[in-house]
Amino acid sequence: MYDYLWLIPFFPLVGFVFNGLLGKKIRNEAIIGGIGTLMIFLSFLVSCGNFYTLLHDSEKVHQQVIASWMSVGNLQIDWGFLLDPLSALMIMVVTGVGTLIHLYSIGYMHGETGFYRFFAYLNLFCFSMLMLVLGNNALVMFIGWEGVGLCSYLLIGYYFEKKSAGDAAKKAFVVNRIGDFGFLCGLLTLFWALGSKGIWTFNFVEIAENAHLLESGGLVVTVVTLAFFLGACGKSAQIPLFTWLPDAMEGPTPVSALIHAATMVTAGVYMIARMNGLFSMAPDTMMTIAVVGACTALFAATIGLAQNDIKRVLAYSTVSQLGYMFLAMGVGAYTAGVFHLMTHAFFKACLFLGSGSVIHGMHHGYHHAHLHDDPQDMRNMGGLRKKMPITFITFLISTIAISGIPIFSGFFSKDEILWWAFAGERGHWLLWLVGAVAALMTAFYMFRLVFMTFFGEQRTDARAKDHIPESGLTITIPLMVLAVLAAAGGFLGVPHALSGFFGHMPNYLEHFLAPVFEHSQVLNGLEIKPELAHSAALEYGMMGASIGIAAFGILCAWFMYIKNPALPGKFVASFPGLWKTVYNKWYIDELYDAVFVNNCKRIGTFLWKGFDVIVVDGIVNGTAKVVKGIGSGLRYTQSGFLHNYAMGMVVGVVVIVGYYILGK
């Protein structure tokens, strides 16, 4: 089965080429959407085959080289793929969620003028993401890394006739470039550092095998991993580079679900997991990652509390959940981080698609009533649970999952992270506290969203409120599948302390991912602190605390948005300054504009008007002017008198002949 590994990225590429070249002529949505979805589905089937084969294989690392890319001296770089438990899990998530979202898009994007363009880009994205995940060396990964950035840009700017969409796309691209710069710096420093030890390679397996040549905790490892982490920050929207993700909601909702929630933004987490051997060796970097992750989780959650745009709440929630994943990476809980990546892909994709379904319905209602209200503003919603029952139930399941209510997936993964943050060798109770407060806010703002959207009075304009339909099957089927996954996905990683409750269910995920992470974790002492490792009471206590926190958050939301709907207004009135600051996202965008963006623009303007216009244009125009001057001087020799020309010829001949005769 491993021989067919290359087919996984190949199918979406075929879809991209087909839709990109022929889509404009075909114009038939069924064919375009069908081909796009079929290609990623085929890729999903091949992924399933490979995953299943790997599951029953004792040898867990497989590489397939399909062609040589470049060969310089001893350095050999291939177009190669790497299948190990980590990448196997990722391709399952990417192709699985990808298939559902492609299917969803057929219904959601119906009637859009750029339908073929959308599917072509979506296929290209899947291709890039699969290259990123499957690449067996860092350069193939980098191609995927840049490819997903490009697709993200193209899809955020899908409605490019809208200025805000164009600006958001540009912002995402530019912020990502900063991260990419870090990625490249890290990659090349690592290449040089290993090369100076005699190992010239970009191959992940060889990097992992030779990581011990570098000094553990030394400067080189710290610099390399910090640079990689900067790359991860850009791609995965962590402080300080998180500002692009909320703006990315300008893209169509399926894009937000696939790229800006389920897959691309987790690329940073995946990259750290892929290089866990290096990261484990750099405690300083790990601490930075954990602190940045925890801060991002809390910070984004606070902003999420005050947003009224349904997609923006979800966007800040995504940033916050990514913060959890980085917190997990930072305390060495790689399995927990990847686990949360997976469960988050399920429930957040479901949430985004659910919000898309709501927006679709609202848009339909407004369109019917010829109104131009904002279909994404939650203040215009309310009471939609009767209008859209399937959307409501799936949305509710995912919300429960993200809030951390037991037996739903988010509980297991988030709790595992918090447990490691508290009890891990590199954990700290402060990290746990920050994570726990963020969890409280998560439960609150997610249920605020549910209550404002689906419960209470319907606040939609009277002319539109009776024309909000439930979405069609292509939209509801993905929702239902994802809701099931969001509900049950957590059983892949039941912690040991709880396995007794579920018929001694083992922690499948930990067992499956062990070949990737165990080595570096054991080598660098990344485990639960020994004095806490066997304290089941403590673990139960922590879980109880998590559940209590989640329940408290939900209760607060219920109290404020169902019981006393007037309360939020009063709260805003009593703390106007605080509310305004949070509502305006702590003025981070304004701060960045003032400090970085405007100064960069100033430098740019200087280089334009100062350097380009005066120096560069001066040299170019100066050359032309000199030539013109010489020419206008010399043209007077063209007197028009035949004798002058004849005289010139004679003198010339005499001089040349004279030179040769006398000179010799």
Added chain:
Amino acid sequence: MISVYHYLILSAIIFSIGTFGVLTRKNAIVIFMCIELMLNSVNLTFIALSRHLQNMDGQIFVFFVMTVAAAEAAVGLALMIAFYRNRESIDSDDFNLLKW
């Protein structure tokens, strides 16, 4: 005895006369004749040296030069007639349109 030097000197004198004529005369036909004079002085050099060196190459060249001179005479006189029809003059100072 007339040596090759005599021929060469004669040829040089004829060439100089031709050059002088080209530079000083204004009548296009005279200039044209002076050019013919220069060509024939060169022919004379060729033949003299051919004879001197016992090599036929020079004489073959002379045939070429004569052919070219004949063609030149045909084209040149045609130009002159065309010019005269426009300007009613063949004075070379009137050929002055192509200048700054």
